[in-house]
Amino acid sequence: MDEKKAKKLFKKYLNQTCSKEEKELLERFLESYQGEDVQMSNFRFDNEVKQEVWQKISEKTEIPKSKKTNFNRFLLKYAALFLGLIGLAVAFNYFSSNTTEKPTLVIEDKAIVLKTGDNQTKKIIVGGGESITDADGNVLASQSNDQMVYHGKSTTELVYNEIIIPKGKTFELKLSDGTLVHLNADTSLKYPVSFVEGKDRKVFLKGEAYFEVAKDPKHKFTVVAKDMDVKVLGTHFNVSSYAKEETYAVLVEGSVAISERNLEDTTGEVSILEPGQKASLSKGDISISDVDVNDYLNWRQGDLVFNNEPFRDIIKKIERRYGVEIENSYTELESVRFRGAFQNETIEDLLDTFKESAEFDYEITNNQILIKKPTKE
Incomplete structure (x- = not known):
């Protein structure tokens, strides 16, 4: 696309005469590209065009006086990104007629798998109504759509189940203490069928999950995630521990203690997270930073x-x-x-x-x- 055509399309967008398809693709493109690391455009827009862009953005933005300074900085950054990317923004051949049939991507529908304490393996169908029973036929858990609920019962022996979520799916699990766990794709969680009175609650995570821990001051709740332990009493937080990726925890509400998991040394450093913070573990060191928690939670809505x-x-x-x-x-x-x-x-x-x-x-x-x-x- 040459400079003349790029300017024409840009003005068409500003004047709201783009087709729905052109506008959607352009806006998705602008949102999807972080261009600080590479040269974004060879096109140069004159001052008249840039002024028109700024005027259009300003007219559509109402800024509270108390927030005007910070918002202006954001607006300037966005406008700069918008101007820098517009030269590359839309490739019309995406919408052009193309009679060549593209290969179809067939994605295998893998089932959620539940491994029980007595070495049985069950397939869990999302939307189904599976019941999990013990050797005597007692119902331990029941499924409703995309959630499995365990029914707490008195026990003196820990029996673990493990649920494995394949790529392409998510699932919810309510543990016997009332803790709700949102499980992301490519994740497994090992957990007790029933927690034992007088002993701390502990689960083992590989992958990513969001925990809404039921409050129980007498029984601490620990998520063992690769090389990191996340200990709480009752709170909401996200933990990610995929293989060969950064292990981290993000706190939404409450308080959690983060420590490196080292079986040979139980006196390691403990870091306390506050809501809106992220703890990352890398090479034995825990670093804490402030984050927008929504960036780490949107996967729950797909x-x-x-x-x-x-x-x-x-x-x-x-x-x-x-x-x-x-x-x-x-x-x-x-x-x-x-x-x-x-x-x-x-x-x-x-x-x-x-x-x-x-x-x-x-x-x-x-x-x-x-x-x-x-x-x-």
């Missing part, structure tokens, strides 16, 4: 959010969200960072948005996605 994340990490999230396998041969993209939020888009819609912003090609072969460097025309 949203896919990227907050200035490198493409290599984004690929992992896409694989988990859609249950697909992605191979990236365009290694130059690995460290490029993106922002974006996707809700009900298909995997093809998401890839097409990234294709325009990151300028890569992709193909579907044997039900796998291959990302590759674009062919020079």
Whole structure:
């Protein structure tokens, strides 16, 4: 697209004469691309066009006086991003007629698996009404749609179940003490069928989960997540411990104690989190930072959010969200960072948005996605 066509399209957007499809793709593109690490555009817009953009944005924004200074900084940053990206914003060939039939991506529908304490394996169908019973036929748990509820009973022996959530699915689990656990895709949780009176509550997580812990001052609740322990009495928090990825906990409300898990040393440093903070564990060191907790919780609604994340990490999230396998041969993209939020888009819609912003090609072969460097025309 040359400079003349780019300016024409830009003005068309500002004058609200874009088609619905053009506007949606442009807005998704602007939200999906974090262009600070690469040159964004070769187009130059004159001062008249830039002034028009600023005027359009300002007219549609009402800012409380008390927040005007900080908001202006945000507005300036957004306007700069908007101007910088517009030269690359829309590729009309996305909407152009194309009679070539694209390969269809067939995603395998894998079941949720429950491993019981007596070495049985059961498949859990989302939307079903499965009941979990013990050897004597007593009902331990019952399912309703996408949630399994355990019914607490008095016991003196810990018996563990393990639930395994495949890629492409999420599930909810209510433990026998009333604790609600939202399980993300590609996650497993090992937990007691019933907690024992007088003993602390402990569960073992691989993957990501959001915990709403039932308050019980007499029985501390601990999430063992790879090399990190998260200890609470009653609170809401998110824990992520995927293999070969950063282990972290984000606190929404209440208070949690974070410590490195070291079986040989029980006197390690303990860090206390406050709401709105994130604790990360890397090479034995715990670091704490302030975060927007919503960036770490939207997966519960099925949203896919990227907050200035490198493409290599984004690929992992896409694989988990859609249950697909992605191979990236365009290694130059690995460290490029993106922002974006996707809700009900298909995997093809998401890839097409990234294709325009990151300028890569992709193909579907044997039900796998291959990302590759674009062919020079």
